[in-house]
Amino acid sequence: MDCKKEDALRRGPWLEEEDERLVKFVTLLGERRWDSLARVSGLKRSGKSCRLRWMNYLNPSLKCGPMSQEEEIIIFQLHALWGNKWSNIARRLPGRTDNQIKNYWRTHLRKKMEAQNYDKIIDWRGNKGEELLHKHKETEIMWTRTKTREHGFDETVKEYKQKNMESDKETNGVICETERFGVMNSPYENRIIDWISKSDANIFEDHSSSSTDNNININVGSWWFQEIMDFEEVSCSLWS
DNA sequence: AATGGCCCCAACCGCCGTTTC
């Protein structure tokens, strides 16, 4: 009698040797085609299960240890804006997974939120909010610096534009809702939204016409950035 | 020491959008 393939698949907690094998094959084949990877590796696991194990546990870029107070506040703030968009929130917390954040919210923050005065925690007029804004700014600068070095200016601009417009336009829509409940909008979001509305579809376009290697003109809607040596300065201009 | 209740989190499930053939 033929058995269904699924019957042969293992479920439940992963063994150490399974982890080792998975790490080996992900290193070899990359983080994609999980079904093929599962087959080729000989692991009696579904591709989905392999992906999940890697993404949520084995990936070396994951951050271990408890959530910091700063991370906690970011989760509070972003959850207020986006709701249960765990993957979106996770993107703003390097090294943390959507699953981690989801679990953390359910076990820690939800109770806290119910117990405490929520508005006080996410009020960006407080010092903590300003501190976090600076942290976020630093993260953005590091990102643009690395990307520019690795992929060049054009690719970085394209990616930056997409990255921020997608998540923050979405944020823009939710803010109207949250404001009704007295939730403060962060200076960061205000600035991004303002920036997007001014720039619309023209962000970073037209820089080639009169640019040189070290001197490029960048059109952001009605604004022009001149003599910009490094892309990070464009990013900086958002915050200053 | 035994046990029951609670908490935490890894893993699973089902759905849906995207990509590939």
Next chain:
DNA sequence: AGAAACGGCGGTTGGGGCCAT
């Protein structure tokens, strides 16, 4: 163009560990 495969996401579950009694 359409079907199948794949990947991502949010919700849920179950088992292990901790703690109070």
